[in-house]
Each structure stands twice: as structure tokens, then as C-alpha cells.
Amino acid sequence: MTAIIAADRLTIRFGAVTAVSDVSFEVAKGEIFGFLGPNGSGKTTIIKALCGLLTPSEGTGRILGMDIRKDAAEIRRHVGYMSQKFGLYEDLTVAENLAFYAGVYGLDGERAEERTHEVQKLTGIEPYMKRRAGQLSGGWKQRLALACAIIHSPEVLFLDEPTAGIDPVARRALWDLLFQLSGQGVTFFVTTHYMDEAERCGRVGYIYLSKLIAIGTVAELQKLPEANPAGTSRVQIDTANPSAMLDTVRGMAGVREATIFGRSIHALAETDGLGALRAKLPQARVETIEPSLEDVFVTLTYQIMEASR
Amino acid sequence: MRGLFRGLVPVCRKEFLHIVRDPGTLFFALLIPILQLFLFGFAVDTNVRQIPTVVLDESQTQESRRLLESFAGSDVFALRSYATSPEGLYETIRSGKARAGIRIPFDYARRLQDGTTATVLVLVDGSDSTVAGQAMSTSTGVALKESLVRVLPDGTLPIEVRPSVLYNPATRSANFFVPGLIAILLQVMIILLIALSLVREREHGTLEQLTMTPVAPLGLMVGKMIPYGVLAFGELCAILTVMRVVFLVPIHGSVFLLLALSAPFLLTVLGVGLVISTRAHTQAEAFQLAMGTILPSVFLSGYIFLIENMPLFFRGISQLIPATYYIEILRGIILRGAGMGELWVQALVLTLMGCAAILVAARLFVKQGAA
Numbered sequence: 001m002t003a004i005i006a007a008d009r010l011t012i013r014f015g016a017v018t019a020v021s022d023v024s025f026e027v028a029k030g031e032i033f034g035f036l037g038p039n040g041s042g043k044t045t046i047i048k049a050l051c052g053l054l055t056p057s058e059g060t061g062r063i064l065g066m067d068i069r070k071d072a073a074e075i076r077r078h079v080g081y082m083s084q085k086f087g088l089y090e091d092l093t094v095a096e097n098l099a100f101y102a103g104v105y106g107l108d109g110e111r112a113e114e115r116t117h118e119v120q121k122l123t124g125i126e127p128y129m130k131r132r133a134g135q136l137s138g139g140w141k142q143r144l145a146l147a148c149a150i151i152h153s154p155e156v157l158f159l160d161e162p163t164a165g166i167d168p169v170a171r172r173a174l175w176d177l178l179f180q181l182s183g184q185g186v187t188f189f190v191t192t193h194y195m196d197e198a199e200r201c202g203r204v205g206y207i208y209l210s211k212l213i214a215i216g217t218v219a220e221l222q223k224l225p226e227a228n229p230a231g232t233s234r235v236q237i238d239t240a241n242p243s244a245m246l247d248t249v250r251g252m253a254g255v256r257e258a259t260i261f262g263r264s265i266h267a268l269a270e271t272d273g274l275g276a277l278r279a280k281l282p283q284a285r286v287e288t289i290e291p292s293l294e295d296v297f298v299t300l301t302y303q304i305m306e307a308s309r
Numbered sequence: 310m311r312g313l314f315r316g317l318v319p320v321c322r323k324e325f326l327h328i329v330r331d332p333g334t335l336f337f338a339l340l341i342p343i344l345q346l347f348l349f350g351f352a353v354d355t356n357v358r359q360i361p362t363v364v365l366d367e368s369q370t371q372e373s374r375r376l377l378e379s380f381a382g383s384d385v386f387a388l389r390s391y392a393t394s395p396e397g398l399y400e401t402i403r404s405g406k407a408r409a410g411i412r413i414p415f416d417y418a419r420r421l422q423d424g425t426t427a428t429v430l431v432l433v434d435g436s437d438s439t440v441a442g443q444a445m446s447t448s449t450g451v452a453l454k455e456s457l458v459r460v461l462p463d464g465t466l467p468i469e470v471r472p473s474v475l476y477n478p479a480t481r482s483a484n485f486f487v488p489g490l491i492a493i494l495l496q497v498m499i500i501l502l503i504a505l506s507l508v509r510e511r512e513h514g515t516l517e518q519l520t521m522t523p524v525a526p527l528g529l530m531v532g533k534m535i536p537y538g539v540l541a542f543g544e545l546c547a548i549l550t551v552m553r554v555v556f557l558v559p560i561h562g563s564v565f566l567l568l569a570l571s572a573p574f575l576l577t578v579l580g581v582g583l584v585i586s587t588r589a590h591t592q593a594e595a596f597q598l599a600m601g602t603i604l605p606s607v608f609l610s611g612y613i614f615l616i617e618n619m620p621l622f623f624r625g626i627s628q629l630i631p632a633t634y635y636i637e638i639l640r641g642i643i644l645r646g647a648g649m650g651e652l653w654v655q656a657l658v659l660t661l662m663g664c665a666a667i668l669v670a671a672r673l674f675v676k677q678g679a680a
Binding site for chain 1: 331522
């Protein structure tokens, strides 16, 4: 596989603070790579480093085969970026915003017109071309931001929490667009805190305390040995009143984690103790299940917190 | 070379759009300097005339009245009130109703006739040093002239000084202050406009977006400077028109040269505005920093106080203030009709300062992209 995005032992320090520590990964052409992690875990810093805006303290990275340390200016011509702030000029119209970004990316008149037409069709923003960007709804602002980010037909798109604060319908519409673009060969690097969004990604990396602690497809992550410690089972406990039962379950011997999931409780319990668990909860139905992505990340996070204690 | 300024044209075009989209801000940005020009242009008059004066004439003679007429005739003293006792004289000055007092003693006329020295007391409120200085020199002059007239039988004075004021014959304050005011007004307007424009982009997240594009720092900086530079030129023309038509300040030199030599100053203040915008994170911060540049430019640039009279340290500082050079250019061309031969040094210094400011701003901007 020729990697479109490659990070090789990337480490970024700001003075005494290490924002990114020894992170390596590769993303293949057309892939949608999801990057999960709490706020301040280093997601945006990695994007800035990969776009050549920050020089790594150690390690390196390549975008489309170009060195992020040397070819920053060239990389930016081939890369699109969209953040949760959108980067739109609210006092300019949709058309003026598009024209501005087309100009900034150096598209000449004919090419700019052609691309404007294409992104208009793709995002469906055509009816709003004369409207001021500030008057658009959140969902439309987001589409315009995407249209601006892809006006120069980038081969790689970095999306930094692109759906923060957007309603579910608009979120799904955006994801449909992303899939469409990835089908055309655009490679995506998407950061998010939403688990359901992460599950849409082909592969997911989880960063915690500036370290990349897990990476793989959703199925691979679910089968990670660290997320399924030996001698434990992940169970779903269906009961009439899960919230009243949560503390009881948490207090039981052999239960390592328990949390409410919809109308049931998800718990990580020692397999030997399952009989006792069933015996103590006669009315509840206890079934073993695959861990969800959230389960995996919570388990991994607990392990790191315990190890650092 | 093209790469160095990449993105200049679209940034410039977009910035013009921002300006026309917000006519309210544009209107006030252009109007306020004109209003201030009217305000300060009319208010500032450093010539001391008609100092309110209280008189205690204990002599009440033809001679004492003659002396008072002499004082009144000087145009410096305005005899407004009359006291009846020395306490009354002091009280009128202390209360601020008069700034000078003249006391003619009861033996004034007798002493004149005896040929002994007659003493006249002139009290001056020293709280305003300009007024006090003017009052003292005028009263000395009046006394000297009256004495000579009495001593010389035929009344012709042996020496007469005829001062002739060059360049500003009527010594009108407006001629001196309005040209300097142009520099201050333009500076405030431009620094504020350009600094706020960049900080606004930071606040809205569009700056972050721009750093991810191939726009070069100089392309962004210069692209932003052009529209505000054009705006500043328009404002300069408006201010010069008001100066000429309303304040009747003639421009002795070439108007074309004046406009041409304004460019390096505009370049410098635009650069200073950009430097400020790289240091400020919010519009409020940018506003504070912009305001911080005003006082030194007013007090240390020679606008109000002569640089030659400043302590050495402040004279050094004044040489670092762009307004110092521009005020020399403005006064030189407007008042004295100076040409390029006299002003090339100032123009060169401003050009260098402007380029330095822009390079510093671009440098700070690149470093900041990392944060």
C-alpha cells in the first residue's frame, strides 16, 4: 500500500509540554481515517504538523510522498482543511466565499468557474449562491465550508471535528458527501468525539494523553486483547430499571466496569463470576456481547489511567 | 517573487468587499477624523490674547489711566474688572476670574513728576506657563515703552525692532497645528482599521483556515494593506481640502509631492497596525494597543512640543516615532514650500521603517501560525 498520509514517530513539544508523543500511522488512498480522542489530546496539533504548519520536534511525516518538514508550501496546494469553525467570511456571499478560496488556491478564471460549478452541484448549495454566508443555517454553513475546502480538488482532506454542533440530519448528509468523495479517491483524515461517526470510518485511531494507543478497523479494535482482557466477558444486562441497578452491578465482586447503554447495562465482568452475577440478578437477562467501540476506548483509557497511577 | 506574495490579489479583493459590506464602519472611520479636525482645528490656539485682567488703580490720575490704556492697547491684557483693595485683587486672581492683576500705587503720578522710579505691580497666575510668559514679557515691554516716551523729549525712539514672521505671517495657530494634526488623525484611523481587520479574522477562525492554504504571509499582509491604504489616501485628500477651505491654511509647496511623500508614512502606520494585530488576540486588545501609540505620537513627535527643547533621551525616542518625520514633511511642504531636496531624508527613513514593520509583522505572523 502506498500511504497517502504517513506519520513516522511524530513527536511535537511546546516547551516542556509534549502535545504529540511518538505517533505513527499510515492512511491509504481513498480511505476515511477517523481520529478519536478527548479535547486537548493532540488531534489538531497532528493535523497542523501534517500540513507543515508546525515543525515536529522529532520524527517526520509524508503527505502524498512529500516531506512535511521540507515541502509544506507544496503540500498545502494538494490538501484541503475544514475545521469546526468553518473559516467562512460571514459578510460575503456564498459565491464570494467560493471565489475567494478559488483565488487563494491559485485557480485561474476558467478552472475556478468549472470547479465552482462542480462543488455547487456536489454540495447542493446552488440556490444559496447570492446569500451571505452568515445567513445560512449551521448545516448549510458546513456544506459551504466543505465546498471551499475542496474547491482546488485536493487529494487529501483534513476535517477537524467537522460535525460539532450540527443536527443529526445535516451530519448524515455531510457523511454521505464524504463517502461520495472518498469513492472518487479522496483520502480523509477526520477527527471527532462522536463514536457513531468513528464507526463510519474505515479505520480508527484513538489518541489519549498525546499517545496513539489503538489503531485499526472497528472489527479489529473490538477484538483487541487489551479491550477484552483474558478471563473477562462483556455482558449486556437487560433489566426493568437499569439506572437503579447500576450501582449494585458496579459493587459486585468481579465486575470491572459497568455503564448504562440505552435501556440496559453494559459490564465487563470476570467470566468465572458470571454465574454469581446471574444468580444475584434473577429478574435480569444477562448475555455476552461484542464490545462497542466506546467500550473498547473506555477500557483502554482505564488501563492507561491505572498504569500511570 | 510571485510566491512571496502568493494570495495577494484574492485577499485584496476580499478586503475591499468587507469594507463596502460594512458602510456604517466605513462612514464613521472616514467621518470621525474630519470631525476631529474641525474640533481641534478650531479649539487649539496657542497665541495668547485678551488675558482677563483685574486692576487696582490707587492712583486714579491721568498718568495711571494712560498706563492702563497702554496695557489694554497691547491686545494681550483685557481689563475686565476693577478691585478696590489689594485683598480684592489677589482674591480675583485666586478665584480664577482673572489671570493677571495690575496694581498702580497711590504715589504713581507723584513719583513720575518727581523723577523717582514709580513702581507698578503686575501679578501673573503662573499655572499656565504660556500665559504667564506672555503676560510678563508684554508688561515689561509696556513699561519700557512708557518710560522711554517720558525720557525722550521729542518722543522718537532711538531703536525700533520690526519683527517679520516668515511663512506664517499672521502667526495663526491653525497653520501650525492643522498640518501636524493630519498625521495624528491618519495614524489613529489606519492603525485601528487594519489591526481590527486582522484580529477579526483571528476571532472568527478564518485566519486559521488561511494558514492552511498556500497564501504567503506577505501576500496576506500586503493584500490587506492595499485597500486600507487607498482608504487612507481618500481621507488624506478630504482632510487637506478641509484644511485649505475651512481653516484657510495655504499649501505653499507641491500638493503632488505632499501626496507622494504621504505614501511612506501610510506604509509605516499600516505596518505598525499589522504588527499590533499579530500581538493582539481580541479586538479589545487590538484597540488598546492602537490607542497606546497615540500619546507618544502626540507629545513626542513635535506636534505640540518642540523636539529641540526635549531632554536628550526623549529626543532619541522622538526619532523612532514615524509621526515625527511625517509632521516634518507636512509642515515643510504646507508652510514653507519645501521640496524633495529638503525632505528626502524623512521620506527615506519612513520608507525603511515601513518595510521593516511589514517584515516584522510577516515574521511574527509565521511564528504565530505555529502556536
